[in-house]
Amino acid sequence: xxxxxxxxxxxxxxxxxxxxxxxxxxxxxxxxxxxxxxxxxxxxxxxxxxxxxxxxxxxxxxxxxxxxxxxxxxxxxxxxxxxxxxxxxxxxxxxxxxxxxxxxxxxxxxxxxxxxxxxxxxxxxxxxxxxxxxxxxxxxxxxxxxxxxxxxxxxxxxxxxxxxxxxxxxxxxxxxxxxxxxxxxxxxxxxxxxxxxxxxxxxxxxxxxxxxxxxxxxxxxxxxxxxxxxxxxxxxxxxxxxxxxxxxxxxxxx
Ligand SMILES: [Zn+2]
Numbered sequence: 001x002x003x004x005x006x007x008x009x010x011x012x013x014x015x016x017x018x019x020x021x022x023x024x025x026x027x028x029x030x031x032x033x034x035x036x037x038x039x040x041x042x043x044x045x046x047x048x049x050x051x052x053x054x055x056x057x058x059x060x061x062x063x064x065x066x067x068x069x070x071x072x073x074x075x076x077x078x079x080x081x082x083x084x085x086x087x088x089x090x091x092x093x094x095x096x097x098x099x100x101x102x103x104x105x106x107x108x109x110x111x112x113x114x115x116x117x118x119x120x121x122x123x124x125x126x127x128x129x130x131x132x133x134x135x136x137x138x139x140x141x142x143x144x145x146x147x148x149x150x151x152x153x154x155x156x157x158x159x160x161x162x163x164x165x166x167x168x169x170x171x172x173x174x175x176x177x178x179x180x181x182x183x184x185x186x187x188x189x190x191x192x193x194x195x196x197x198x199x200x201x202x203x204x205x206x207x208x209x210x211x212x213x214x215x216x217x218x219x220x221x222x223x224x225x226x227x228x229x230x231x232x233x234x235x236x237x238x239x240x241x242x243x244x245x246x247x248x249x250x251x252x253x254x
Contacts, residue, residue, distance in 0.1 A: 036244040037211035040064065040251060042165065042189065042220045043228060044091050044136065046081075047071025055228040057084045059235060061245040064165070066091035066136050066220075069107035069125035078131040087247045089165060090125055090132040092153070094140030096169065101139040109153060111146050118152035126160060133249070136165035137175065145172040151182070158184045163252050165189060167220060185252040193221040204230050208241045218251055 043056055044066030050073055056063060057080070064087040067077050081088040093108035102108055107125040109118055126132065135157050143149045144166070154175075157164050163185035166175040179186040193203045204227065211217045221227035238245070 035215070036242050037208075037214075038216040038246045038250065039207050039211050039238070039243050040216070040218045040246050040248040041193075041231065042066055042087075042089065042136070042218075042248055043223050044138070044167075044220055045222045045224055046077050046091075047074045049073070049223075050077070052223040052228070053077065053080070055232045056086070056223065059228075059232055060085065062087060062247040063245065064089050064134075064136075064248045066138070066165075067129050067132065068093070068105055068138070069128040071106075074129050078129050082131060087134070087249060088129070088132045089134045089136050089248075090129045090162075091138045092122065092125060092135050093138045094143035094149075094153075096139040096141045096143075098141075101141070101169075105138065109140075109143050109149060111143055111149055113149075115148070115152040118149065119156050122153055122156040126162075132162070134163045134165055137167050137169070139169060140167075140173075140175075141170040144168075144175040145170055147174050147178055150175050150178040154179050154182050154184045158182055163187070163249075165248065180253070185254060187218065187248055187251045187253065189218050189220045191217065191219040193219050194225040194227045195222070197222075197225040197227075200225065200227050200230050201234070204234055205237065208238060208243060211243055212241065216246075216251070218248065 042064030046065050047068035048071045062085050065081045066089045067074055068091050078088045093102055093105040095110045096102045107121060109121060137144055164179050166188045168190050176186050176188050194200050207217055
């Protein structure tokens, strides 16, 4: 009987992949003595296509995934993202100074809206991306500089128990300040790997010495610029350098 139980336990243990096969975990105990340099990447603009996500899913790393509301695959991508260990985030379109930067996306926050309209649009956007754990701004150089707009947006974010990732698009942004005042957990991203979409490989590779020097680095990129494939190709270099990919949630300010 004992042997039977032991055999069953062994077969069960074998069915579960050993922890060491998860490449984002630090390697052998010796390598864990010093904290490894950490990199968090958020890939944004998901929603309209499934094909763009294949290289991201193939990496098995806890990247963030910014998903547009009301897109053909928004609901499915949130579900798939969670199944692949990604962090699903509503990528909330917000008014930019240059209208072309915001359009053409549905569910955008415009500064002419009343507070009640903003609450409703953010709620609608969240309803079209059920399961997201945070909200990030898409564009927003006009809206993120407006304390009233950011207060209305972030009150809704807080009411839903979510956090906010600021993509800073203007030095006049008050987004993170308002989030701090309202007690919304938040994280600021200022490093972009493909904006503009040139020299992407160099910028991705530059994360390695930057993370080694600073201990950690946060960066954002877009799924439509080819950046996910570049990261996939350079993954062995990150691994050799002892870099650990971590979820953006490790960097949330309380
Ligand atoms: Zn965006």
